[in-house]
Amino acid sequence: MKVTEEGFTVYHNFPINELSNKVYKAITNPDDLVHWWPLKCSGVPKLGAEYNFFFGEPYNWYGEVIKCEKNTSFYIKMTKSDEDWNPTTFGFDLFEKDEGVTWVHFFHKGWTEQSNHFKHSSYCWALLLNGLKNYVEKGIIIPFEERN
Template identity: 30%
Template sequence: MKSAKLETLDDKPVLRLERRLAHSPEKVWRAISAPEEMAHWFPALIETEPRAGAEMRFTFPGEQEVSGGEVLEFDPPKVYAFRWNSDVLRFEILPDDRGCVLVFTQVLGAGSGFTAGRTATGWDICLAAMVARLEGREAETVDHRPIMLHYLRKWNLAGASVSETDTGFQVRCVLDVVWRPFETVWAALTEGKQVDPGQAPPDGFTVAPALPGSVTEVDAPRELTYRWSPEGAPAGVVRWRLVHDPELATYVEVTQTGPPALAADTEAIGDAWQLHLEKLFATLLDVDLEPSGG
């Protein structure tokens, strides 16, 4: 657990997980390629044929929605690669003197890098279930929450991006809230209090480098915007948005704008928002915030 790596290929995020297995390549091949065996550990049920170019159907137990894909490589007992929606998954089996090494990679779709922690955690748990199946035992129950938090902090997934605008700069952070309902996230930010235009924003929406002014717009539980100022001088706006994309994530987007004169402060502002969102994530998942890098 917690051993996944996040890399980049052609500007796309790539997850990489390796498992050293005391089993023959042939046995592991069946576990990672036969649909009836994958049903014991893979997150979706698969219908396909064992050949490159074959169509694939993915369904989740209890759900009617079907997603599609295609077998890209089928080279037993070495490589099995396929496309699932816009992602590409690849299993490679490398023989060694004690059995084999399984190398799993997933090329994530464009714009989905901030979900890598959730995805990596899922594969940690799925691969643990696969290993248990290979060893003829029941998979252990795993608490996914601290693993997600670990990857969130290790990979700086809530970290800020900074861009120039016509009026100065914009700092932007995004946080995957792991399908939490808008109402749950909003309640955590407001502590259950009503927010109206003209009021000061609740502390859950603020960080120290951005002294809050008054709320200018609010659309509970989706959006909140307020003015901010350093030392009382108007500088820009902070905007919170809660977004649900059924193909990607439910997430929080925080943007903060400011003038060129304060551009030197963007790193401190971004760091403050990152830590703030990591604390929000820990609150939503009801898990302790581990030391950074732990």
């Protein structure tokens, strides 16, 4: 975690043993996202597009794509979510460093304080990103009800 002019930021960097195009698909395609993050999802990986992340009522959240470079970067600025998520942006930068290995550099920035929700979200991101890794590498899907 780091404090910047934009507030507090969560960072997670980790390798996925797969090519960047498959990782990119898993972080941008709603049919893949629901296998490791929200219960339901809609959106298209296009600059300015809106994504809907539905986690069950009352957690029906929306965000706007603010950076989208195929197989390289994908950023979402939250537009409708919990009060402390609304000013935040999360994103993924992908780097193929070794043959068949993509390094994921994840961030979630713009938190105004290190609240309990910030700390819980940081923990949840670590678990969910491990779920992303297992989904892309091994096809493992953890049922939504079992994701923390």
